[in-house]
Amino acid sequence: MxxxxxxxxxxxxxxxxxxxxxxxxxxxxxxxxxxxxxxxxxxxxxxxxxxxxxxxxxxxxxxxxxxxxxxxxxxxxxxxxxxxxxxxEVIHKEHGCYFKLDPTKVYFSPRESTERLRIARQVAPGDFVVLMFAGVCPYGIVIAKVQPLVKKIVAIEINPIAYNYMVENIKLNKLEDKIMPVLGDVKVETSKWYGMADRVIMPLPKGAQYYLDEAFNCLREDGGIIHFYHWAHEENLYDEAITIIEEHARKHNYKIEILNKRKVLPYAPRVYKICIDFRAFR
Ligand SMILES: C[S@@+](CC[C@H](N)C(=O)[O-])C[C@H]1O[C@@H](n2cnc3c(N)ncnc32)[C@H](O)[C@@H]1O
Incomplete structure (x- = not known):
């Protein structure tokens, strides 16, 4: 009923x-x-x-x-x-993964489970992943479960409460050897992984664009894949995001190939959270 x-x-x-x-x-x-x-x-x-x-x-x-x-x-x-x-405080179960969290203190959306799985299924064996804006680490945990041959996931989060849950969740899912939790600002922390990533995930539609320089810097010299989130009006879902990506790619001397563009979820009337998966190469 x-x-x-x-x-x-x-x-x-x-x-x-x-x-x-x-x-x-x-x-x-x-x-x-x-x-x-x-x-x-x-x-x-x-x-x-x-x-x-x-x-x-x-x-x-x-x-x-x-x-x-x-x-x-x-x-x-x-x-x-x-x-x-x-x-x-609860323990949420999704795709065989456990996420401990308090929804009043951290970001978490159960509606994004399909999107997490979609990203996880693209991760290749041996990938070194930089996960920006990690929250309680749902993306990182689903990735490591779906692709156990992932090399390493560096997961960066600025909210100390979300970071503490991330640390617990990594243990809860027995993924200590795969996920490295980092507390801090993506702007500051990512420099330790410049030139190392095969893949960068940017799940912050409000502002991911301001961290694209760091994302390109994280990629290996020959390039890699970036999953870029943005908000867009339904009348023109992808142009603005693609222009922003192209400008940054030029600045960092990369060419790009759009692999996928999709509406993730409605955000407000006629406004959507979108994701663009793209490959950067020389
Ligand atoms: C939209 S939430 C996504 C969280 C998580 N990826 C998920 O899907 O549940 C964005 C997260 O980024 C964190 N955040 C925002 N700005 C940040 C920054 N500059 N550096 C690191 N984390 C940041 C927020 O605290 C929040 O947890």
């Missing part, structure tokens, strides 16, 4: 259409957090909505309402605890 059907007999007909059809559940069968966007028109019904979610999904122990867009360098948002346990 969905939340709308559950609430049919409990709230007036004209309010039912505002009940959210979907929401995120982060966690496991034992303990999960639901994150829901509740329109202002039915905000006074939030506790009923939370109770309905917890009745239908028995593993959901906490319901949070989004109270801001993602903000700041850490890309976190404000939430209101509507019902349940105020301890919101």
């Amino acid at each position: 969905d939340v709308r059907s559950y609430l049919k007999s409990k709230i007036p007909e004209e309010e039912l259409r505002f009940i959210p059809r979907s929401f995120d559940i982060i966690g496991s069968r034992e303990k999960a957090v639901a994150i829901v966007e509740i329109p202002e028109e039915i905000y006074h019904r939030r506790v009923l909505i939370a109770e309905a979610i917890m009745k239908i999904h028995k593993n959901v122990k906490t319901v949070l309402a989004k109270r801001s867009p993602r903000v700041g360098v850490y890309r976190t948002r404000n939430y209101e605890l509507i019902a349940g346990d105020p301890n919101t």
